[in-house]
Amino acid sequence: MGFEEKVKKNKNTIYVPDIARITRIEYLSPTEKVFKIVFDDEEIKNKFEFKPGQFVELTVFGLGEAPFSIVSNPTNKDFFKLCIRNVGNISSALHRMVEGTKIGIRGPFGNGYFPCQKMKNHNVLLIAGGLGIAPLMSLIRYILHYREDYKEIMVVYGAVNPGSILFKNEIQYWSNRGDISLCLSVDNPDNKWTGEIGVCTKLIPRVDFPSNDTYITVCGPPIMYRYVIDELEKKKFKPENIYLSLERRMECGVGKCNHCHIGDKLVCVDGPVFNLWEIRNLKEAL
Amino acid sequence: MLYKVLDKGVYRDFVKALISEYEFIGPKKKDKSEHDFVLIKDISELDTNYMRTTIPPAKKILFPPNEQLVAYELGENINVRSVVESSKKILFGINAWDINGMNFLDEFFTTDFIDENYISKRKKLIVIGMDSEPTETNFSPSIGAEYAKDGFDIYLTELKNRYFVRIATPKGNEILEKYTKVNDAIAEDFKEYNKYMDNYRMKFKMSVDIKSFYDDFESIYDNGDFWKKIAKDCYSCGSCNLVCPTCFCFNVKDDIELNLKNGKKIREWDSCMIPEYGLVAGGHNFRPDKENRLKKRYRCKLKTFIDKFGKYACVGCGRCIEACLAKINIAEDINLVKKEVSI
Ligand code: SF4
Ligand code: SF4
Ligand code: FES
Numbered sequence: 108m109g110f111e112e113k114v115k116k117n118k119n120t121i122y123v124p125d126i127a128r129i130t131r132i133e134y135l136s137p138t139e140k141v142f143k144i145v146f147d148d149e150e151i152k153n154k155f156e157f158k159p160g161q162f163v164e165l166t167v168f169g170l171g172e173a174p175f176s177i178v179s180n181p182t183n184k185d186f187f188k189l190c191i192r193n194v195g196n197i198s199s200a201l202h203r204m205v206e207g208t209k210i211g212i213r214g215p216f217g218n219g220y221f222p223c224q225k226m227k228n229h230n231v232l233l234i235a236g237g238l239g240i241a242p243l244m245s246l247i248r249y250i251l252h253y254r255e256d257y258k259e260i261m262v263v264y265g266a267v268n269p270g271s272i273l274f275k276n277e278i279q280y281w282s283n284r285g286d287i288s289l290c291l292s293v294d295n296p297d298n299k300w301t302g303e304i305g306v307c308t309k310l311i312p313r314v315d316f317p318s319n320d321t322y323i324t325v326c327g328p329p330i331m332y333r334y335v336i337d338e339l340e341k342k343k344f345k346p347e348n349i350y351l352s353l354e355r356r357m358e359c360g361v362g363k364c365n366h367c368h369i370g371d372k373l374v375c376v377d378g379p380v381f382n383l384w385e386i387r388n389l390k391e392a393l
Numbered sequence: 394m395l396y397k398v399l400d401k402g403v404y405r406d407f408v409k410a411l412i413s414e415y416e417f418i419g420p421k422k423k424d425k426s427e428h429d430f431v432l433i434k435d436i437s438e439l440d441t442n443y444m445r446t447t448i449p450p451a452k453k454i455l456f457p458p459n460e461q462l463v464a465y466e467l468g469e470n471i472n473v474r475s476v477v478e479s480s481k482k483i484l485f486g487i488n489a490w491d492i493n494g495m496n497f498l499d500e501f502f503t504t505d506f507i508d509e510n511y512i513s514k515r516k517k518l519i520v521i522g523m524d525s526e527p528t529e530t531n532f533s534p535s536i537g538a539e540y541a542k543d544g545f546d547i548y549l550t551e552l553k554n555r556y557f558v559r560i561a562t563p564k565g566n567e568i569l570e571k572y573t574k575v576n577d578a579i580a581e582d583f584k585e586y587n588k589y590m591d592n593y594r595m596k597f598k599m600s601v602d603i604k605s606f607y608d609d610f611e612s613i614y615d616n617g618d619f620w621k622k623i624a625k626d627c628y629s630c631g632s633c634n635l636v637c638p639t640c641f642c643f644n645v646k647d648d649i650e651l652n653l654k655n656g657k658k659i660r661e662w663d664s665c666m667i668p669e670y671g672l673v674a675g676g677h678n679f680r681p682d683k684e685n686r687l688k689k690r691y692r693c694k695l696k697t698f699i700d701k702f703g704k705y706a707c708v709g710c711g712r713c714i715e716a717c718l719a720k721i722n723i724a725e726d727i728n729l730v731k732k733e734v735s736i
Contacts, residue, residue, distance in 0.1 A: 120477060166647065166658075354673065355671070371701075
């Protein structure tokens with residue numbers, strides 16, 4: 108059931124959150140935690156469905172609302188997870204919370220998401236920088252769930268230093284699986300680091316996926332996109348097969364407050380994931 | 394559309410009846426230069442002979458500067474409910490460009506997702522339009538907004554000894570039948586109305602050459618010097634947004650009472666011209682430069698909604714021109730874009 112359907116059914120307005128609980132908090136790094144969230148209402152819980160790349164608006168009651176992308180596997184129906192960096196008002200309040208705390212959720216939002224169906228029977232290259240791994244987690248987990256539906260899978264992930272690499276356990280598990288290739292790179296290595304050094308864009312020239320049979324997803328800080336795109340274009344990947352998740356300020360999530368506009372589009376309803384062809388038509392997207 | 398005429402002799406009684414029967418919002422003189430659309434209790438307060446208004450009338454009712462959206466109660470269980478306030482009202486004396494501005498908001502707030510807070514108020518609003526004097530900065534004829542072809546229930550145009558009445562809805566017709574007497578308009582009436590409109594259109598002094606703006610804007614979009622020059626004096630104060638009948642940006646905030654139990658979500662108008670507009674948690678600002686913000690404002694007003702709805706999100710009322718202390722002038726800038734691209 109989509110958000111709009113739910114609103115209509117409950118005769119609510121688009122600004123009313125549903126009540127949910129934080130049922131588990133996992134520590135990822137000094138600045139990031141993962142929150143597992145379960146709706147109070149059984150029916151809402153059962154009907155909540157999302158696609159990789161979509162986001163929700165989370166209310167900390169009394170404080171306000173902020174958008175977060177979903178990191179869990181869409182096939183998990185009982186709960187969903189958000190990976191939250193402690194940077195703002197809302198997120199630092201969340202970081203102080205204990206398990207069991209009630210919050211509000213609206214969503215999922217975004218008509219632009221990672222096209223995991225279209226990607227079937229193709230190679231998939233996933234490129235993440237920093238916290239950009241979070242929105243991609245949902246997609247990676249989905250792909251691994253239906254692994255045999257996809258061809259080669261490669262994750263290129265760059266972080267500032269070894270300590271800031273997120274989802275370490277899961278990454279460890281990926282490398283044990285053997286059916287997903289992994290390139291990790293850090294800007295500032297410590298003396299135990301044996302992986303790549305430098306920005307993750309450096310790794311792209313080594314990718315040998317055929318350009319006509321590959322989907323690419325990119326998520327990272329704004330500064331990273333231009334370099335990544337340059338490298339991808341050198342390899343002649345098709346712009347309509349390159350998907351990027353964009354961030355903007357969001358207040359409403361439903362195409363009304365206008366804060367998230369880029370060019371003539373809105374990140375909350377038209378995105379947050381756009382393909383490179385669309386982005387070329389949006390001034391100031393990158 | 395039905396075309397009727399209303400005798401001037403019965404106009405006052407008609408308005409009086411509406412004032413006593415309805416929550417009646419109309420223009421009232423505030424000071425030398427401004428009128429405010431407020432609740433009118435007596436016809437002596439009503440002054441439809443206005444030029445400037447404080448807040449655009451339709452927006453003041455339908456999308457007020459701040460508005461509660463949600464109420465909640467915290468405790469063992471959290472109770473959340475939507476807050477939608479609406480009541481039957483008459484909006485009397487709103488002019489054509491402001492009706493067109495409202496039409497834009499109507500479409501905007503019902504596209505992609507339905508905004509109940511807006512549209513439930515709109516559904517209960519009876520709109521009776523009337524022409525008002527344009528200011529010198531008004532360029533609505535260039536936009537095609539000096540005339541309203543829908544959005545109202547009744548539109549009254551003052552001719553010599555009668556009003557030319559355009560009735561756009563059954564509701565409008567009902568009201569006229571119930572509270573006054575109108576006659577069918579005949580050829581003579583149409584002739585006088587036509588003449589009146591020709592004269593009325595002559596009152597607008599400002600015009601813009603907007604026909605090719607859609608493409609011209611893109612051609613000049615990356616010319617940083619051009620935009621720097623245009624935005625040079627901007628204070629990023631946001632006044633242009635506050636006075637605009639079509640600006641709709643807002644923030645959503647939570648607010649909680651001192652008992653830490655009863656809370657609410659409210660929305661407050663925001664302004665795309667202030668630096669914080671593009672700021673996200675973590676401190677990155679996606680639009681730190683004032684020239685980019687101005688350029689964005691022009692895009693939103695003059696291009697984005699051509700793609701979405703086939704219309705401008707600007708009705709040419711000229712309010713933002715009058716409000717700007719830095720003398721930034723959207724009409725001149727539209728013409729400048731044209732000129733710059735043509736040479
Ligand atoms: S254009 Fe004028 S009114 Fe608008 S923000 Fe700049 S100075 Fe203020
Ligand atoms: S942008 Fe300026 S001229 Fe256009 S509708 Fe808004 S206030 Fe009026
Ligand atoms: S977040 Fe409000 S319009 Fe996109």
